Amino acid sequence: MDSTHVTISISHLESQVEPKPPSKEEKKEPKALSFVHNIVSHTREKITSNKQDVRKLIHSAKVGIALVLVSLLYLLDPLYDQVGDNAMWAIMTVVVIFEFYAGATLGKGLNRGIGTILGGGLGCLAAYIAQEVGGTGNSIIIAISVFIFGAGATYTRLVPKIKKRHDYGLMIFILTFNLVAVSGLRAEKVLEIARERLSTIGMGFAVCVFISLVVFPTWASDELHDSTASKFQDLAESLQGCMEDYFRLANEKENEPSASSFSSCKSVLNSKAKDELLANFAKWEPWHGKFGLYYPWGKYLKLGELLRELAASLVSLKHCLQSPRQPSTTLRQSIKEQCEEVGCSLAWSLRELGDSIKKMRKCQQAELIAPKVKAMRVELSSAVSANSKLGQTENIDALAVASFVFLLMEVVEKVQVLAKEVEELGELAGFLTSAH
Template sequence: MGSTVIAIPDGEAVAPVPKEKKRFRESLLLVVSFLREKKNKHDTKKLIHSIKVGIALVLVSLLYLLDPLYKQVGENAMWAIMTVVVIFEFFAGATLSKGLNRGLGTILGGGLGCLAAAFAQEVGGVGNAIVVGTSVFVFGAAATYSRLVPRIKKRYDYGVMIFILTFNLVVVSGIRAEEVLQLARERLTTIVLGFSVCIFTSLLVFPIWAGDELHDSVASKFEDLASSIEGCFEEYFRLVNEKENQPSFSFSRCKTVLHSKSKDESLVNFARWEPWHGKFGFSYPWARYLKIGENLRDVAATILSFKGCLQSDRQTSQTLRELIKEPCEEVGSSLAWTLRELGDSMKKMRRCQTVTSIMPKLKSMRQELSLVMSPSTLGLLENGDGLEIASFLFTLTVMVDKVEELTKEVEELGELAHFHV
């Protein structure tokens, strides 16, 4: 069979890629590589956690598999397995928190339950049922009410729940006081064994610390906000394309920071339970991270308020924006630099030279914005244009104030946590 040769004509010269598209592609590649790196790192942690849980389950299963151990604990070995399944959490601090809560709840609930059961046996007859019912009502109601107290619910909710469960199981068991004490002792022993296996595996085998996660998470938010500021300003002052009504800039990073409150509170709660490790000693000021997180969310909310300027139906012409472009871009780049400097100082745990560098910079930003917002400048604009630009400048001024508050919080954290100079 003959073959047909198809001639391919020389292609025309490829048009050069515009600088804006090239810059967008480079930014997109950086974001994708960053997300891929974070995903791989998190997947590795999840794999380590899964392996650790498997190891802990194998260790407690030896209570069933080895005859000498089984003769000591018998069927109560199931409580050790249940303890591992229930309290083994992703972070070491969460495991320690749940384990201590379960232990304290079991001891208090079992102890008070034994006393109530023994007293009911002494009373005997109808009084037995009255004592049991009254004790169940009083302790159950009091413990349930304590679970509704915010401070107790945040740190000890699981322990109070275990207290209620253990107390009721012991009191209404209906067996003799001697057997109650023996049963409580055997179950407590197996629970302690399960707790010990969890703590050993969680703290000594590639521990995943909530404190490290919280520290890195808060430090990374500074970079997210700095990038958002730069992208927002670039979008606002770019050439206006009449065919494009919606802005291409995404506020996803700001929204992520804005919705991080519950995660930060959980990590702080777990970190408080963790022992000394790495860079974090005893009585480390974890509460300061909540204050810094709150200030970061304020900055993120201020950046999101620029969305109204970007998506406004009545856009100011590019010529009018050029009047404020240079000073505003200078302020925006200074804010981004400040946030990166603060984030870097937190990440490396070094004192940030706020007095000599950042604070004077913020003061000069205010002076520049006050000159731009003067009536002589805004009076040259039409009413609608002046209002829109005044709104943009006012939001920018608010952002400078928020960053100044954030700078003070980071400086105070450095003093309390003894960051190196």
């Protein structure tokens, strides 16, 4: 006993008999399941891609229709006589604020309108005061007002919460205030120009909002809701693929982990920026369909963070599969039954959570998920027993298996936290009670 020994518990290791050779059906089953997962993933990607292409074509047509409508201010003499060259502001408004999502169009339009009104009003006031002072004081008043409002609005733009929702409005405010205040026109003419331009901007805004909200609207809230639900399904498939790859027999030809098992994990890990953007747009959207005002979109962002943590844990499991030193088939088979049962329970729980979000029904966390999590802990505890000594620290195979079991335990804990968050979302959003 000349070196340090570590004791790592793995159930039934010493008492485990050599597993019998699997039947042909057992050999084919993992391949068949993996093949089905690949087909399902590929089909889903194709459907999503085709749907996105159709939405892009519809959006392009909507922008074209909006541009035609505001161009009538130039093309029709009666309308041109009313607005004159100010019609260009309506066209500029359509080009600038018409976004892919209805919430983005509405939010950008409201920001532009409010920024224009405030900037124009304060700019007219500054120009009027400067005109009353006259002489050298005219330039001093304008310079001071430009500095105060420009610096103040710029500082406000740097506040994170305001920047997310009102950055565009503040930028328009700064631009409009400077254009109005610095102009050397008389106050009466400034008011007239501001009124005419504001009216044409309002026309462009009205056209954009009407077409965006009425003609085949694209709701950011729907996309965020559906993408969050689909992440649960994707991670469930990734977990199942990981378990199949890990317990695949060494004598099988395909012994490398399938890339498709972890492509969904990478997609989830890279979803933070898109989720935040969709949540911001969703907050601007009016009451529509299944989403009311003041819907808890912040909970979706919290779920996104937890799902990314879970995806990171699954990627860690991937590294166990890709390690150059893999444990023996016998050692892996000794924990196969317990780990596969846990994997199936985890996949079921993730699908149940995703399904509850998609259908907007309460997930019954206390009745269904919690007992499952408790049973998973028992299974993994039985896979790690205090009666098995694996020998010296040089036993890399035992350490590798223990690492895999430990990471699986981490996944169990993260699924439990996810279940609690989904339950809270159901309470805040008023999800319906499940029929069962």
